[in-house]
Amino acid sequence: MPGLIHKFIGFAGTGAIATGIQYLILIGLREQGNLSPVLASAIGYGLAAITNYLMKYHWVFASNQQHRHAAPKYALVSLSGLVLNTASMHLGTNILGLYYLLSQVITTSLVLVWNFTANHIWTFRTTGQR
Secondary structure, eight states: OOHHHHHHHHHHHHHHHHHHHHHHHHHHHTTTTTTOOOHHHHHHHHHHHHHHHHIIIIIOOOOOSHHHHHHHHHHHHHHEEEEEEEEHHHHIIIIIOOOHHHHHHHHHHHHHHHHHHIIIIITTTTOOOO
16 A cells, blocks of 8 residues: 555646646646637646656556557546546536636646556556666
């Protein structure tokens, strides 16, 4: 269990960097580009996923899988996280009427739990420790 907690802390820490990228893109596209918060959030999520993959692969999970195996799995998990992100932002902003940044904070918490679980169990599962 301590290894899993340590891994989650690393996952959350590197995820915070990617989340910062997503939020900067979200705010920039919303405030300067006048895009809808749902679309701006989705674009930010997609762009931040690339940096996030590299950090997770090398530092958090220290994966020994080849990128040709790990990257498609990560892309599928990220795509499902994008769907969860977009649906949650739509619910928060368009249905519940929440301020877009509050909705994004709530959404980020939900997606964090999903992404960690899926990546730990499936994407970066290794046969041996590095």
